[in-house]
Amino acid sequence: xxxxxxxxxxxxxxxxxxxxxxxxxxxxxxxxxxxxxxxxxxxxxxxxxxxxxxxxxxxxxxxxxxxxxxxxxxxxxxxxxxxxxxxxxxxxxxxxxxxxxxxxxxxxxxxxxxxxxxxxxxxxxxxxxxxxxxxxxxxxxxx
Amino acid sequence: xxxxxxxxxxxxxxxxxxxxxxxxxxxxxxxxxxxxxxxxxxxxxxxxxxxxxxxxxxxxxxxxxxxxxxxxxxxxxxxxxxxxxxxxxxxxxxxxxxxxxxxxxxxxxxxxxxxxxxxxxxxxxxxxxxxxxxxxxxxxxxxxxxxxxxxxxxxxxxxxxxxxxxxxxxxxxxxxxxxxxxxxxxxxxxxxxxxxxxxxxxxxxxxxxxxxxxxxxxxxxxxxxxxxxxxxxxxxxxxxxxxxxxxxxxxxxxxxxxxxxxxxxxxxxxxxxxxxxxxxxxxxxxxxxxxxxxxxxxxxxxxxxxxxxxxxxxxxxxxxxxxxxxxxxxxxxxxxxxxxxxxxxxxxxxxxxxxxxxxxxxxxxxxxxxxxxxxxxxxxxxxxxxxxxxxxxxxxxxxxxxxxxxxxxxxxxxxxxxxxxxxxxxxxxxxxxxxxxxxxxxxxxxxxxxxxxxxxxxxxxxxxxxxxxxxxxxxxxxxxxxxxxxxxxxxxxxxxxxxxxxxxxxxxxxx
Numbered sequence: 001x002x003x004x005x006x007x008x009x010x011x012x013x014x015x016x017x018x019x020x021x022x023x024x025x026x027x028x029x030x031x032x033x034x035x036x037x038x039x040x041x042x043x044x045x046x047x048x049x050x051x052x053x054x055x056x057x058x059x060x061x062x063x064x065x066x067x068x069x070x071x072x073x074x075x076x077x078x079x080x081x082x083x084x085x086x087x088x089x090x091x092x093x094x095x096x097x098x099x100x101x102x103x104x105x106x107x108x109x110x111x112x113x114x115x116x117x118x119x120x121x122x123x124x125x126x127x128x129x130x131x132x133x134x135x136x137x138x139x140x141x142x143x
Numbered sequence: 144x145x146x147x148x149x150x151x152x153x154x155x156x157x158x159x160x161x162x163x164x165x166x167x168x169x170x171x172x173x174x175x176x177x178x179x180x181x182x183x184x185x186x187x188x189x190x191x192x193x194x195x196x197x198x199x200x201x202x203x204x205x206x207x208x209x210x211x212x213x214x215x216x217x218x219x220x221x222x223x224x225x226x227x228x229x230x231x232x233x234x235x236x237x238x239x240x241x242x243x244x245x246x247x248x249x250x251x252x253x254x255x256x257x258x259x260x261x262x263x264x265x266x267x268x269x270x271x272x273x274x275x276x277x278x279x280x281x282x283x284x285x286x287x288x289x290x291x292x293x294x295x296x297x298x299x300x301x302x303x304x305x306x307x308x309x310x311x312x313x314x315x316x317x318x319x320x321x322x323x324x325x326x327x328x329x330x331x332x333x334x335x336x337x338x339x340x341x342x343x344x345x346x347x348x349x350x351x352x353x354x355x356x357x358x359x360x361x362x363x364x365x366x367x368x369x370x371x372x373x374x375x376x377x378x379x380x381x382x383x384x385x386x387x388x389x390x391x392x393x394x395x396x397x398x399x400x401x402x403x404x405x406x407x408x409x410x411x412x413x414x415x416x417x418x419x420x421x422x423x424x425x426x427x428x429x430x431x432x433x434x435x436x437x438x439x440x441x442x443x444x445x446x447x448x449x450x451x452x453x454x455x456x457x458x459x460x461x462x463x464x465x466x467x468x469x470x471x472x473x474x475x476x477x478x479x480x481x482x483x484x485x486x487x488x489x490x491x492x493x494x495x496x497x498x499x500x501x502x503x504x505x506x507x508x509x510x511x512x513x514x515x516x517x518x519x520x521x522x523x524x525x526x527x528x529x530x531x532x533x534x535x536x537x538x539x540x541x542x543x544x545x546x547x548x549x550x551x552x553x554x555x556x557x558x559x560x561x562x563x564x565x566x567x568x569x570x571x572x573x574x575x576x577x578x579x580x581x582x583x584x585x586x587x588x589x590x591x592x593x594x595x596x597x598x599x600x601x602x603x604x605x606x607x608x609x610x611x612x613x614x615x616x617x618x619x620x621x622x623x624x625x626x627x628x629x630x631x632x633x634x635x636x637x638x639x640x641x642x643x644x645x646x647x648x649x650x651x652x653x654x
């Protein structure tokens with residue numbers, strides 16, 4: 001069943017891709033092929049292969065229980081927050097929190113997670129910023 | 144003779160303190176990444192690319208660093224295969240079969256050092272093979288016009304699923320998805336924006352480094368989160384290593400095996416769509432058929448350790464041949480290495496040998512140096528690497544994630560790229576669940592624009608005649624190979640796959 005849904009989604013994606021390709025404005029200075037032809041070919045392959053996936057599905061993949069799925073989404077949300085807050089909070093603070101969260105969710109104790117978070121963040125700061133001179137996001141405290 | 148003098152020039156380039164230091168660092172990091180389950184060669188190289196890039200290393204030093212990581216990961220994969228019966232990366236799968244039984248018999252040290260020596264032999268001969276074969280391939284490639292290049296790219300995509308791919312529709316889906324992603328951005332020939340939906344950030348196209356790091360490294364973090372696999376694999380197992388040198392008689396018995404396996408592995412590496420996993424599988428099966436008269440393979444036969452290790456390291460070297468000479472990689476990790484070249488503004492392919500001989504020969508010399516370093520690192524210091532197996536993923540994975548973020552942020556300094564990377568991480572997780580291979584996606588984003596440009600050039604030269612694509616014998620030959628390569632797995636895949644036990648473990652990021 002999963003593969004059938006996946007295949008149908010792929011076919012829709014291919015149609016969407018083809019429609020988006022047809023919207024490309026052609027320049028008056030175009031070559032013999034133009035900017036649309038190759039995207040159309042891709043859309044065709046995408047659609048065909050998706051149709052085959054839908055018609056001849058593989059055995060069902062092993063989906064995680066709902067709890068695990070929420071776990072993954074929560075981690076993604078934390079990462080998105082991290083990406084947004086990085087320029088605001090500064091590298092060291094933001095990274096310490098994000099790394100500690102991931103470590104906690106992978107089964108560390110609270111104390112262990114905090115240590116991993118701070119260790120990762122300070123370690124990366126020292127190696128990449130102080131030693132190698134990479135510029136990292138600067139927070140209000142200067143690091 | 145010319146080759147030897149070029150090689151000497153290469154050594155002159157590679158033997159600076161900076162390059163030696165980078166090679167040593169790469170070997171060390173590579174071995175660690177190969178040894179730790181969950182971080183394979185493609186992941187390892189992917190995480191380090193943005194760093195090499197943002198540190199402002201020149202082309203040759205960055206390549207030296209990253210190919211050392213590549214060779215190192217091939218060495219490192221065997222450590223956990225032998226000690227824990229868990230392959231550190233996919234090519235090391237076959238090493239489990241005889242390596243772990245040897246370790247159980249109390250011969251872990253012998254198995255580790257023997258496999259280290261086999262890896263060295265395999266990589267050493269493969270590097271020579273690279274030197275001899277690549278320039279010949281370049282001569283052929285110089286005959287290629289745009290139509291032939293288009294056929295060659297198609298061949299790369301159609302064979303990339305490999306002979307062990309069980310679902311060619313999913314490989315084709317992945318390739319088309321990658322090519323579609325490459326279309327995003329301003330069209331290079333006419334200057335019109337495509338698939339940007341008015342988002343200014345997308346006008347430059349998606350940065351393929353962002354896609355690679357997201358698909359490979361972040362999706363791995365999500366996989367670990369899903370399984371909540373936070374404990375070290377080595378936890379609770381006692382690791383006794385014992386003596387660290389194989390007896391002379393064992394080495395002697397394994398020498399023919401190593402040489403044969405190096406040859407088989409190298410060929411498997413050069414061929415499109417095969418790669419290191421198949422190299423080690425073929426070498427092991429061949430040796431089993433040739434020398435296993437008493438049925439000792441699978442019960443801790445040293446030859447069963449030597450064969451796959453020589454095979455997979457030789458394949459790693461062989462896979463560099465099409466990548467450097469044609470600009471078309473045949474395996475996951477070489478696709479990632481191609482990304483390095485492209486982001487350094489170096490176009491691989493036949494002209495690379497003419498325009499940037501310093502890069503090519505410096506790299507080849509560095510491969511020799513790295514190989515000796517790896518032998519030196521791996522025999523006496525194997526104890527240090529085994530201790531690293533005790534680092535639990537709950538500490539390791541946050542570090543992997545954060546280093547990925549730092550690398551990508553370092554390139555552009557924009558949060559937008561980080562968001563795109565998280566998107567690719569989730570996409571990678573979903574696709575891995577569906578057993579869709581990730582490597583064709585990467586290759587599609589890397590080669591999509593070049594492929595389209597060749598198509599348009601070929602047809603424009605011939606005044607809009609599409610039949611020009613199959614006009615020359617060379618192009619027809621390439622198309623035939625491509626079609627055979629695509630159809631063959633439909634018949635053979637299941638057989639090969641069942642031979643490679645546990646092929647599903649890391650099927651999507653397979654090398």
